[in-house]
Amino acid sequence: MKNLILIICLISVVSCNSQIVHPEYVKISGKIINADSKEVSICGMPSQKKLVLNEDGSFKDTLKVVNGKHLLMLLEDKLMTSIYLENGKEIIINANVDDFLNTLKYKLDFADYNSYLREKEKILRSDIDFQDMVQRN
Secondary structure, three states, rough: OOOHHHHHHHHHHHHOOOOOOOOOOOOEEEEEOOOOEEEEEOOOOOOOOOEOOOOOEEEEEEOOOOOOEEEEEEOOEEEEEEEEEEOOEEEEEEHHHHHHHOOEEEEEEOOHHHHHHHHHHHHHOOOHHHHHHHOOO
């Protein structure tokens, strides 16, 4: 009887901690506010995928991608940034178009790496030259 109770407890603990794995696609969602664009385009996979922005700027979809860097674009707003996506993962993207690169935030899988890509892009787009950057540090 004690073994049965122990097994039931063990199964319940394991089942509560397990995540549903989706190895065939990446789950992508988020909210982009103040956008003139009605959709977000993800390029770099076998084809371009357009995600419709709801009235409040939110979006949610699943994509089958080739693992690696892609482009996230808001065409009417003339905005673009690099994003790393991988099947079996999930990412949340939030931003305000009025200050896109400074408000662009990532959550969940690869959030740190995508934040690194954003910071790298901010440096590449800035007017700071290499010598100034070295002298500041």
